[in-house]
Structure formats: structure tokens, C-alpha cells
Amino acid sequence: xxxxxxxxxxxxxxxxxxxxxxxxxxEALSQAxxxxxxxxxxxxxxxxxxxxMKKLSGIVPPAGLREQILAGGxxxxxxxxxxxxxxxWLALAASVLVVFVVSEVWLGQKVQAAxxxxxxxxxxxxxxxxxxxxxxxxxxxxxxxxxxxxxxxINELGLxxxxxxxxxxxTVKCGEREAIELCFNRDGTWYHLxxxxxxxxxxxxxxxxxxYFLAMSDSAAAVWTDGDFEYxxxxxxxxxxxxxxxx
Amino acid sequence: xxxxAFSQLVDAxxxxxxxxxxxxxxxxxxxxxxxxxxxxxxxxxxxALREVSKAKSWLFxxxxxxxxxxxxREGRATSIEDLPPSEQDVAAEEIDxxxxxxxxxxxxxxxxxxxxxxxxxTLFYLDDLTYQEIADTLDxxxxxxxxxxxxxxxxxxxxxxxxxxxxxxxVPFNQTKKGQTS
Numbered sequence: 319x320x321x322x323x324x325x326x327x328x329x330x331x332x333x334x335x336x337x338x339x340x341x342x343x344x345e346a347l348s349q350a351x352x353x354x355x356x357x358x359x360x361x362x363x364x365x366x367x368x369x370x371m372k373k374l375s376g377i378v379p380p381a382g383l384r385e386q387i388l389a390g391g392x393x394x395x396x397x398x399x400x401x402x403x404x405x406x407w408l409a410l411a412a413s414v415l416v417v418f419v420v421s422e423v424w425l426g427q428k429v430q431a432a433x434x435x436x437x438x439x440x441x442x443x444x445x446x447x448x449x450x451x452x453x454x455x456x457x458x459x460x461x462x463x464x465x466x467x468x469x470x471x472i473n474e475l476g477l478x479x480x481x482x483x484x485x486x487x488x489t490v491k492c493g494e495r496e497a498i499e500l501c502f503n504r505d506g507t508w509y510h511l512x513x514x515x516x517x518x519x520x521x522x523x524x525x526x527x528x529x530y531f532l533a534m535s536d537s538a539a540a541v542w543t544d545g546d547f548e549y550x551x552x553x554x555x556x557x558x559x560x561x562x563x564x565x
Numbered sequence: 566x567x568x569x570a571f572s573q574l575v576d577a578x579x580x581x582x583x584x585x586x587x588x589x590x591x592x593x594x595x596x597x598x599x600x601x602x603x604x605x606x607x608x609x610x611x612x613a614l615r616e617v618s619k620a621k622s623w624l625f626x627x628x629x630x631x632x633x634x635x636x637x638r639e640g641r642a643t644s645i646e647d648l649p650p651s652e653q654d655v656a657a658e659e660i661d662x663x664x665x666x667x668x669x670x671x672x673x674x675x676x677x678x679x680x681x682x683x684x685x686x687t688l689f690y691l692d693d694l695t696y697q698e699i700a701d702t703l704d705x706x707x708x709x710x711x712x713x714x715x716x717x718x719x720x721x722x723x724x725x726x727x728x729x730x731x732x733x734x735x736v737p738f739n740q741t742k743k744g745q746t747s
Contacts, residue, residue: 329718330711334692342696342707362655369663370721371690374675376668379583383597387579390601391571391608476580545577545621 321356324349328356333364334371335480368481372459375476433530436512437539439492440550443499444510444537457485464502464511471540471551471564477513479547497550507559512550516543529564533557540564575604578624581693585625588687589632591676603628625694626702629684636680655722663725674724682717685710 327346331337350356460477463469479498483489488499490512497514529542538557541550542564553560579600586596606627607620663671678686688699700707724730 326715330714332692336692359654365660366655366663369660370671371692373668373671374584374690377584377672379580380593384579387575387601387604388572390605
């Protein structure tokens with residue numbers, strides 16, 4: 319493989335690390351490690367890609383779109399279905415419903431326990447951990463975004479785990495898992511956001527769940543996921559303050 | 566599918582879908598329509614999908630097909646043979662310039678990229694799908710995705726160098742639907 323071929327392949331290699339396990343890139347990456355010129359080209363190319371990715375993550379849907387989608391979904395789901403064998407279908411549906419309800423209750427309890435553990439860990443770490451704001455390049459925009467009163471935390475964060483690590487954010491262990499903590503100031507209050515990659519083995523469980531709130535003395539934590547990451551946000555001002563941010 | 570499950574599906578995916586739609590449709594109203602239409606199709610058909618883990622890929626594919634369905638009426642195509650690839654060196658000034666632009670300006674630059682390259686390029690930058698999923702969504706081989714990506718990046722870099730020209734270049738989807746050209 320010559321360098322032009324390697325560049326062609328590597329221009330598709332995303333800086334987030336999503337393609338790190340994709341065998342299509344292995345040979346070109348190996349070549350870049352051994353060739354300083356190619357390595358420099360890759361670094362510059364990825365730096366530009368990272369900037370564009372970050373900018374696009376700042377695009378937010380217009381207000382009201384979510385509500386319109388949900389309203390449309392309700393209307394379409396109410397359309398009646400016809401069947402010749404209504405009784406059999408009803409019996410089958412009833413059995414499925416019983417299994418579904420039992421599963422949901424059991425899975426719901428597991429999810430809630432995991433959420434509780436994460437929230438408790440976050441509050442304890444906020445009180446006992448050594449905090450410092452990130453100092454690395456590229457974190458300023460993130461801090462400004464987090465400090466903005468327009469930002470609603472659910473589904474609007476668009477954070478990059480790798481960028482936060484590179485940006486000097488503190489890495490902590492939550493059980494066996496690695497999380498990153500980001501301290502930010504919003505209207506004079508220091509908040510603590512913990513981010514860890516979503517555990518795929520939990521499947522869609524957490525992704526399907528709502529935000530979980532936990533109050534501990536004067537502090538409160540909210541836990542939620544966007545399917546890629548699991549977040550815990552801790553407020554020293556208590557539950558009402560937190561629900562306004564992540565409710 | 567329960568209302569709660571549908572609501573959670575919407576919450577999990579409507580933001581990246583909107584960004585993809587905005588890149589394709591080039592205006593907020595049509596992007597919103599595309600996202601709504603996509604979830605409407607999910608509500609009427611998509612819930613039958615057996616593997617819930619594939620919902621995200623299904624939603625992106627459906628949105629892109631809906632976009633093409635309307636777009637196809639215009640019959641506009643782009644030659645992909647005459648464009649330079651993106652393997653030239655990236656200057657540090659290019660990165661600084663991009664960093665200084667706001668999100669809307671970068672989106673406008675992306676919207677100025679030819680449609681055939683814009684779709685894979687946007688999915689690349691959204692970073693939500695694997696290459697196999699991107700190829701499935703666009704219904705082209707992975708090699709074609711990479712080739713279009715390379716050329717799309719070249720166009721994007723060109724657009725980022727002169728962002729002031731992109732506003733004139735980008736014609737919103739609703740205007741092209743009425744027969745106007747860029």
C-alpha cells in the first residue's frame with residue numbers, strides 16, 4: 319500500500335475512535351505509525367474532522383419538533399387494526415402482555431438499581447473527590463455550552479469522551495468502569511457531570527428508561543443515558559434545581 | 566409500541582436525525598418534516614422491526630429514503646468523476662479557521678457540498694453509525710462510501726475556506742422542490 323492509498327483509507331478514519339476496531343483501517347494505521355509524514359498528515363486531517371464534528375454537535379432541533387413528532391406518533395398508533403380471528407389475537411396479545419409486564423417489572427428494577435448506584439457514586443464523589451475544571455485545549459467551548467442557560471441536558475450534550483479525556487478532565491472509577499468528571503460553573507454554582515460509555519450488555523434497558531433522580535442531604539443527582547453514554551449530573555443545590563436542568 | 570417506548574425512541578434519536586435531515590434538506594422546516602415523517606413511518610410500520618437494536622439504523626435509512634423519494638422527482642444528478650480527492654495536506658490555518666466558525670456556518674458549508682457526497686459526509690461526522698450501517702443506509706458498497714467521503718471532504722474544505730459564498734450557493738430543499746435551481 320502506498321501513501322496515497324493509505325491516505326484515501328485514513329481519510330475515512332474518524333477521530334472519535336469509533337472505527338478503532340474496524341479491520342479495514344488496520345494496515346493503513348500501521349503504516350501511519352511507521353511513517354512520520356503520513357502520521358502528521360493523519361493528525362492534521364483528524365484535527366479538522368474533530369472540529370467539524372464538534373460544530374455539528376452544536377446544531378439543535380427547533381423548539382417544538384419533539385412534541386410534534388410525539389403527537390404524530392400517537393395519532394398514527396390509534397389507527398384500528400382488523401383481523402378475522404380477533405379472539406385468537408386477543409388471547410395471544412394477553413399472553414404477550416403478561417410476559418411483557420413481568421419482564422418490564424423485573425428489568426425495570428435492575429435498571430433502577432444500576433441508576434441508583436451511579437447517582438450515589440456521583441454524589442459521593444462530588445463530596446469526596448479532588449475536583450478541578452478542565453484546562454486542556456478545546457474544552458472552553460464545552461464549558462461555555464454547559465454554562466449556557468439555554469442548554470437542557472437531556473439529549474443536547476453532544477460530548478466527546480476522548481476530547482474530554484484529552485482536555486484534562488478527571489478520570490474516575492465507578493465500580494469496574496471508567497468515567498470522566500467535568501466540573502462546570504453555571505450562574506455561580508459548581509456542577510459536576512460524570513460521563514461513561516454506555517454498557518452495551520445492558521442493551522436498550524437504560525436507553526429506554528427515564529431520568530433517575532436521587533436526593534442525598536442537600537445535594538441531588540440525575541442519571542440518564544443517550545444510548546452512547548451514561549450521564550450523572552450532580553447539583554449542590556438540591557432536587558428542584560436539578561429537575562430544571564435535567565428533568 | 567407503548568407511548569412511553571415511542572417517546573424514549575424519539576428522545577434517543579431525533580437530534581442526530583434532525584442534523585442529518587438539515588444537511589440534506591438545507592432548511593429547518595423541511596428537515597423537521599423529514600424527521601416527523603420518519604417517526605410517523607416508524608409508528609405505523611417500524612415497530613414491527615424484530616431487533617430493537619437496529620432501530621437507529623432503520624430510522625436513518627428511512628429518513629434518507631424519504632428524502633430521496635421527494636428529491637427524485639427533480640432528477641438532478643451530480644457527476645462524481647471530476648472532483649479532486651481530499652488527500653491533500655490540511656494546513657493548520659484551515660483548522661483554526663474552522664474552529665473560529667460557528668455551528669450554523671459549518672452546517673451551511675456542509676449543505677453546499679453536492680448531495681451525493683453530502684449524505685455520507687454527514688453520517689461520517691455525526692458519528693452515530695458504523696461504516697456497514699452507513700453503507701446500508703445509503704444502499705451503496707463501503708468502498709463507494711469511502712470514495713464519496715474523500716471527495717465530499719475536498720468540497721467541504723473548499724467551502725470552509727470561503728464561508729461567505731455558501732449562503733448564495735445553498736438552495737433550500739423547499740425551493741428546489743418548486744423547480745428553482747441553484
